[in-house]
Amino acid sequence: MRVRVLAAVQDLGYRPNAIARSLRKTGTKTIGLVVSDLMNPFFAELARSVEDAARKLDLNVIVGNADEDPGQQDRYIQILLERQVDGLLVVPTEETSTLLHEAAQRDAPIILVDRPARDVNAPVVRADGDQAIADLMTHLKSLGHERIGMIAGPELAGTGRQRLTAARESAARVGLDLPTECIVRGTFRVESGEAAMAHLLDLPAPPQVVFAANGQMGQGAIMEARRRRVSWPEPVGLCVFDDLPWFELLEPGITAISQPVAEIGELAVEMLLRRLAGDEVGDQYRPCRLHIRASCGEELNGR
């Protein structure tokens, strides 16, 4: 009998309806991941490490792409919540999202990834770039630079503010000038890096080195420099927060700060699981690393 039933299952191609199942059962064995921009390799890699970690724990993950748009982000959170995900991993696009705030309060356990979000009652897991940025400033100073510029992130993004603050403080500490007119805000997207670089190069007194606050904007800065046939480290040095795989392939290679992406993704899943189990979990930070190459005048040093 049992055999005949199984044969029929095979024969008819019966597939259990997971939707009906999760209506009756408590959990869905599914978590949601809302990233701010899938075209950014950082988040593509994050998505991958989250998926890998989740798979090992027999959890499914649904990925949503907010495209740095808070409206899109809220839309995805809404959809995922309606689909009864057990928990949510979100890279918040901006600090203020009423939905995120609400959701964190009652719907589902949430872990914030990469960026903090004020007023949202959820633990954060992110890279801590402060030390690496301080290392970078010390490095630039030791190369003999005096005046630098920055392509900063959006004011409302936690990461953006944090990297700017760290750069300002450590620049001041080592005696490097980071004047207000040399700080231009971007949106974390490639195009804004191009525009910002154009602005900096057009300044009456351009900075000696430009520091881009994320990889996408760094790419934009590089593209704008090439377009103008402006090279580095002369007349302008370049360094980037985020290390793209091709930075070392350029000539000269780009000095950059890398984040422990894979580790952050794994940690995020782990933290979410602990919250699902009812534990309280605190914020987690992981250090970044400075990769010194040749885009800031390293080889010209001491000439």
Next chain:
Amino acid sequence: MRVRVLAAVQDLGYRPNAIARSLRKTGTKTIGLVVSDLMNPFFAELARSVEDAARKLDLNVIVGNADEDPGQQDRYIQILLERQVDGLLVVPTEETSTLLHEAAQRDAPIILVDRPARDVNAPVVRADGDQAIADLMTHLKSLGHERIGMIAGPELAGTGRQRLTAARESAARVGLDLPTECIVRGTFRVESGEAAMAHLLDLPAPPQVVFAANGQMGQGAIMEARRRRVSWPEPVGLCVFDDLPWFELLEPGITAISQPVAEIGELAVEMLLRRLAGDEVGDQYRPCRLHIRASCGEELNGR
């Protein structure tokens, strides 16, 4: 009364349970997208264009990442089917997947993206690189090259075979030598490009130009060349099927073929919708474009 109910909805933060709804209703307003490798910018962009197109049609999309692993791919197809997606967009990792075959037959409408899959009864939408590859071979010939090598894709992937066939045929047509010992198979991932490039460079008689069958393997080839301090176009030229945003930033810039990714994503959604409506849809191909830069000896021409 109505007002009071709505107030309570607001107050309690009521959110309709989409799972319960879709149990009763016919559709889920959700489609699945299974890509073969999210770390490949081609598929990241594909995912984005699919999401954009779906959003406009009020469809949700769940993204799954197979990581070029047929097991993973089947697992995702299974999950998505169990979750009652209305239809599936899949970039098949290999030609033979019983699940894909079965699913196409009875479960849900499927559209194959980027790669054909033999024995699967589903329409394909993909770029047609044949003309662009022919253009490339003509170009290489006109540059005076005689003997080229290729980093091909996996034998089982439709795209891999197709690009190799196109290269072989058009090379023969223009009188370019593409000997068997200069064809090495990769897996479409970066590491396999490195290994393949190493193999080709170590040949007693290395090819004058290497053609990589996708962007990831092209990246690997470039990395291996840099590691060995081997430059291009001398001693070896380089060209790639897929155009990564930073190919033009290298010095010399990489000659490459670009695919109309965004258009393919939009078309895929559109085709799936038509299948959902019960229409028959045929295969769709869109042409690629050759971008001539300087990695194959363009500037040395005629010296």
Next chain:
DNA sequence: CTGAAAGCGCTTACAG
């Protein structure tokens, strides 16, 4: 150990 019933949270068709 086996089998029938109740219920998850919705929508829809039907009766009042």
Next chain:
DNA sequence: CTGAAAGCGCTTACAG
């Protein structure tokens, strides 16, 4: 037009 009932496909607690 309003309100109660049936049913989507499962799982689980309960009766036989």
